[in-house]
Amino acid sequence: MSRTPGRNFFFHPGPTNIPDRVLAAMQRPTTDFMGAEFRALQGRCHDRLKGIFRTSQNLVVHVANGHGAWESAMVNTCAPGDHVLVPESGFFSVHWAKMCEALGLVVETVPCDWRQGMDIEKLADHLAADREGRVKAVCAVHNETSTGTMNDVAAVRAALDTAGHDALLMVDTISSLGSIDFRMDDWRVDVAVGGSQKGLMLPVGLSFTGVSEKALAARGNGHLPHQYWSWREYLPTEGRFIFPGTAPTQIFEAMDVALDLIENEGFDQVLARHQRLAGATRAAVTAWQTEGGLQFFAQRPPRRSDSVTAILMPEGHDAEAFRQACAEECNVSLGGGLGALHGRLFRIGHMGDLNEAMLLGALGVIEMQLARHDVPHNAGGIAAAVDYLTQH
Numbered sequence: 001m002s003r004t005p006g007r008n009f010f011f012h013p014g015p016t017n018i019p020d021r022v023l024a025a026m027q028r029p030t031t032d033f034m035g036a037e038f039r040a041l042q043g044r045c046h047d048r049l050k051g052i053f054r055t056s057q058n059l060v061v062h063v064a065n066g067h068g069a070w071e072s073a074m075v076n077t078c079a080p081g082d083h084v085l086v087p088e089s090g091f092f093s094v095h096w097a098k099m100c101e102a103l104g105l106v107v108e109t110v111p112c113d114w115r116q117g118m119d120i121e122k123l124a125d126h127l128a129a130d131r132e133g134r135v136k137a138v139c140a141v142h143n144e145t146s147t148g149t150m151n152d153v154a155a156v157r158a159a160l161d162t163a164g165h166d167a168l169l170m171v172d173t174i175s176s177l178g179s180i181d182f183r184m185d186d187w188r189v190d191v192a193v194g195g196s197q198k199g200l201m202l203p204v205g206l207s208f209t210g211v212s213e214k215a216l217a218a219r220g221n222g223h224l225p226h227q228y229w230s231w232r233e234y235l236p237t238e239g240r241f242i243f244p245g246t247a248p249t250q251i252f253e254a255m256d257v258a259l260d261l262i263e264n265e266g267f268d269q270v271l272a273r274h275q276r277l278a279g280a281t282r283a284a285v286t287a288w289q290t291e292g293g294l295q296f297f298a299q300r301p302p303r304r305s306d307s308v309t310a311i312l313m314p315e316g317h318d319a320e321a322f323r324q325a326c327a328e329e330c331n332v333s334l335g336g337g338l339g340a341l342h343g344r345l346f347r348i349g350h351m352g353d354l355n356e357a358m359l360l361g362a363l364g365v366i367e368m369q370l371a372r373h374d375v376p377h378n379a380g381g382i383a384a385a386v387d388y389l390t391q392h
């Protein structure tokens with residue numbers, strides 16, 4: 001490891017920085033996971049997490065990463081051979097669809113240009129054409145972390161309502177939960193899938209699934225075989241999570257503190273901070289952008305994500321070599337391109353425990369490395385970001 005001195009500046013769109021107080025909270029001896037103290041602690045987490053989902057319905061936790069919650073969403077609600085509709089928006093929607101196929105579901109897709117984000121009109125047409133109600137669930141990714149695009153969940157709900165379609169609305173909120181406004185109950189989302197290691201500033205290891213009453217009832221119509229993921233079996237009782245087997249006490253100690261930090265800052269303030277840091281990042285990229293040079297990957301400005309910005313390198317410039325130089329020479333770790341986008345883009349994750357000074361540091365290193373690597377760009381990104389932060 002040829003790291004330079006000083007702190008590593010970690011700018012991945014998940015996992016994210018874990019605040020020192022949250023790390024310290026895990027330095028606790030193992031406690032009795034059946035004891036009163038842990039019951040009270042995880043009960044506090046349960047109630048406050050529901051606030052983050054903005055739901056008064058059910059919240060199930062699994063010892064898993066986000067992929068586990070994807071699986072739990074499908075196996076608890078769908079029967080073998082059911083049709084599900086996946087509006088394609090990028091790498092993560094494609095992988096959720098692949099999982100559905102592997103589980104024995106029939107996947108219908110609404111293709112889209114990854115640089116444009118989810119095509120709501122095509123989705124509405126697809127739903128309107130499904131007169132027999134073949135589609136059991138719509139699986140939509142709120143924030144496409146691979147492309148840096150936010151999709152409009154309220155518009156997906158409106159498309160279902162306009163078509164008079166009864167499908168369950170399932171939303172992947174893994175990289176928006178706690179960083180971008182997400183409203184499970186207002187948008188009548190039936191299944192909301194989240195994870196611990198992104199906006200919640202925790203280690204990987206827990207997934208959360210918001211479950212509406214309608215989604216809970218869907219299981220009555222037969223379902224794919226499962227046990228570990230069972231919502232019925234492990235539905236919280238008396239406001240406390242129920243685990244199959246041992247409960248992960250240390251990560252809950254961490255969550256209690258992470259939720260304190262969010263509460264102390266104010267949840268609305270946390271979301272506003274993400275918007276502001278995203279705005280500064282976009283101001284820098286807008287200044288750098290040139291014809292034939294570096295570009296935003298997401299082409300529609302209103303859809304550019306408030307938790308991650310994806311930057312497309314011009315032809316002939318390797319995003320991986322660029323990323324490696326930022327990490328090895330300057331101790332700034334950026335996200336890479338996923339799947340087919342590997343080597344073509346890099347991503348700035350501006351999610352979780354971040355402030356202005358950290359962001360300006362990372363943007364400064366990027367501007368310097370763009371010059372060192374002769375990547376066609378305009379100078380002045382940092383000045384634009386500082387200007388944005390001064391005015392907002």
Ligand SMILES: *Cc1c(COP(=O)(O)O)cnc(C)c1O
Pocket residue numbers: 014065066067068092141143144145172173174175195204
């Ligand atoms: C990170 C991410 C995932 C995958 O989460 P894991 O915890 O790695 O399984 C899925 N969807 C989105 C939108 C993500 O950002």
